[in-house]
Amino acid sequence: MEALRVDNVVKSFGGLMAVKGVSFSVERNQILGLLGPNGSGKSTIMKTIVGIVKPDGGSITVQGVNVAADPIGVKRIVGFVPESPRLYEFLSGIEYLDFVASIHGLSPDTRRERITEFLKALDLEGRENELIHGYSQGMKQKLAIIAGLLHRPQILILDEPLNALDPRSARIVKDLIHRLRDDGVPTVFSTHVLEIADAICDRIVIMYDGRVLAEGSVGELRSKAGTAGSSLEEVFLKLTGTSDTREIVEALTR
Amino acid sequence: MNLRAVYSLAVVLTRSQVRGTQRNKFLARVFGEPRIILPVDIALLFGLGGVGYALLSTSGGGGLLDLLRPIEPELLAGIPSAIMFMAILFGVLYEISQPIQSMNTDLVNWLPITPMEYVAGSTISESYIYSFVLCLFLGVVLGPALALGMASVWIAAAFMAVVALFAGAAVVEILDATTNRISSSFYKKSGRSGIVFRLVATVILLVFIQLLFSGYVVGYLLQGVMQAAISVWFIPVVWPTLAVLGAAQANLSSFVLFSSFSVAFAVALFGLAARFRARFWVPVPVSIKLSTRAYQPRQNHVPLIGAVESAMIQKDFRSLIRRREMARFLAIPFVLAISVGISLLPLGTQQTAEAPSFVFIAFLFLMPVAIFVGALSMTSIGQEGYAVWNLYAAPITPSQLLRAKLLFAAILGVPFAIVLLSIFALLLNTVGTYYAILLPVSVLVVLEVSALGVYFAALFPDFREMVRSRYVSVWGSLLGIGTALGVSLLTVAPMALSISLYGSITPQLAIISFGIALAVFIAALKIAHRQIQRMFQNIQT
Secondary structure, three states: OEEEEEEEEEEEEOOEEEEEEEEEEEEOOOEEEEEOOOOOOHHHHHHHHHOOOOOOEEEEEEOOEEOOOOHHHHHHHEEEEOOOOOOOOOOEHHHHHHHHHHHOOOOHHHHHHHHHHHHHHOOOOOOOOEEHHHOOHHHHHHHHHHHHHOOOOOEEEEEOOOOOOOHHHHHHHHHHHHHHHHOOOOEEEEOOOHHHHHHHOOEEEEEEOOEEEEEEOHHHHHHHHOOOOOOHHHHHHHHOOOOOHHHHHHHHHO | OOHHHHHHHHHHHHHHHHHHHOOOHHHHHHHOOHHHHHHHHHHHHHHHHHHHHHHHHOHHHHHHHHHHHHHHHHHHHHHHHHHHHHHHHHHHHHHHOOOHHHOOOOHHHOOOOOHHHHHHHHHHHHHHHOHHHHHHHHHHHHHHHHHOOOHHHHHHHHHHHHHHHHHHHHHHHHHHHHHHHHHHHHHHHHOHHHHHHHHHHHHHHHHHHHHHOOHHHHHHHHHHHHHHHHHOOOOHHHHHHHHHHHHHOOOHHHHHHHHHHHHHHHHHHHHHHHHHHHHOOOOOOOOOEOOOOOOOOOOOOOOOOOHHHHHHHHHHHHHHHHOHHHHHHHHHHHHHHHHHHHHHHHHHHOOOOOOOOHHHHHHHHHHHHHHHHHHHHHOOOHHHHHHHHHHHOOOOOHHHHHHHHHHHHHHHHHHHHHHHHHHHHHHOOOOHHHHHHHHHHHHHHHHHHHHHHHHHHHHOEOOOOOOOOOOEOHHHHHHHHHHHHHHHHHHHHHHHHHHHHHOOOOHHHHHHHHHHHHHHHHHHHHHHHHHHHHHHHOOOO
16 A cells, blocks of 8 residues: 655756656555665655655655645654754753654653653663753764654654664664554655665665666666676666776775 | 964954855855955055045144044054954854854864964954954044154054954953853753853843943943053053053153063963963863753643644743853843833933823833844744754644744733833833833734734744854844834824823724734734745745
8 A cells, every 4th residue: 555655746946956757656564765876866855755845846645645735734644854953952852852742742641651762762861851962963863763753653754864873773773664664654764875775675766866767676676787696785886877986996096 | 383274274264254144145255255354454444544634634624633633642542442342342242142053063173283273373363354343443543643643653553453453362262262161061060050140141241242332331431441541551451552652642661661561461362362272172062961850741731822832932932041142132121121221211310390201101112122022023933043844844834833933922022011111110200101001002012013023034034053143134134123113103103192182092092003903913913824834835944
């Protein structure tokens, strides 16, 4: 059953065409990895799914709700973690989470239960009363992930979610994504770490220059690239036409 | 000391400060290039000097020249002190208006630069940035100095002013390094009370600075500066002024003595700044623990409004009292109340039978209320900064955002109006009914201005996090404050008319006032709601 449908989405910023007719869909019980070099349009497409960026053309439906028609409805069911999230640095960690939970209308009992659980799971227990300003990048990332999960979303949109996380927290987040997938909560997430995508994604969409270059499971992508038995990194470099890395390294070390 | 590193650092810091404070992209690009500052300085100095000299050399300039003759030495001698004061003042204001996010992006923490080189680069940068004020002052007095044959005194004043500017910049470095360490250690230990202490200290500083620039105080200082400088000769900050006075009196030994002392003092300050920077370098943002209590969530309900609005209002209050760049908004009511109080004082003590008119009191009272509430509401959206995505990504409706931002400004505006009205009642012996009328009028004005302010906040938001962030564009703030003042006057106009025509408020005209307020409030709510909807549809990320 389809949880997300992105249909021919177009978006430009001034003269820059960031997304050029992107289409893909995500089933329930599926983890979709968005891969692509910097500036390929991954973050823009994720923001359009959440309703933060309004597309110039095309349509997006999340769990049957059209983003353009009911953006608030979509925000209620989506858990979003942006790339390098900017949080309210003048709040303590607990105040920030309490704020997000209040916006989602969680009762005090539910708030306490979920926030305490997440803080403990992601090793933020004991630091929750400190101002976010003093947090490390990894701690801020953990806080943003917790904030995205607090309201038990029906779909997760995670832009580089494992950035700056320590190995234990990264593992917990990965396991959580798998567990949620098994419970029928799909995830769309972008990453530059191809091993991670290889390990946890059911399907992968490779974006390049605002377009979908290739789509499928890792096996399907290998056969598309004609690189059977090779790593996802080699498949990615082949498909995006950026496989001349050896020459670049040689030029840099000359 | 690596002079090349000092030069590079000074260039980078100059670019960073100019571009960080200048909102106009063209001006930021032009003046962000340090090379452009020097020709501008020279043009300012000699342009003003040339114009002044030309004016005074004409036949009509003789009278003016006679007027200037006795005060020119004092003007020249006052420049070094004024420059030092200005460098310290601007430097401190720059420090306290930096948003918290820009505080820990200090590249010098990981570059191979010694504290001495950093202080040298930073001091040169600050001196260079404010050199235009120096040239402005010196340019103004250059013409009279040439016309009066005081060129040598002017040269002495220029030299001492440069020394004073450098010394002032070094003092800012010392203050910066010291407060860094003190606040780091203090916050670590004191947590929440440390934040409150910083807030109170910042508000007091801002109020002090504002009042210092009021006409009364400046006039008093200018009158007394020379006598004061002579009587406190042992204080180093007046040495540059005494050196110039020595030159003006052709007292060479006095000039040599005090100018040498001044240079030595500036060098000593520089050395101290370098030592402090080396000792108190705090590259990592400090962790502030606000509480040790276990998390106990509460039902976020401000009476009569929803949980979402309550949460946003609570967040905005925390933003207001915890962000040091927001302290200026908290200083506004104090500055306005004190300024209005000072201007009312002579009226209250006058033994005249005629009481101030209702229109006068209404204007003097409603103006600060409109300014304060307008400033709070107009900046309420832009102050979210880059963290605004938290609102965009959350299931918040435009109506909820409007209510939250409006109530935030109104909740602070109403108590301010009541306190200000009490000050009026204390200082002015005037008809009691005036106050009874102005109290409900001020509540109406607070509501109108809050709604209009949110409209302008959504129409002209400025989310950029930079030094002295405005949170609303220049046009937005001008239009907003103008509209707020206009609406306040429009609301009170029928009542003022009633008093001037009949000596009291007639029910009909009171109803008209109330009707105007209601109409403006409803119209403002509608346009604000529509504008927030548009803002959500055309999100600036």
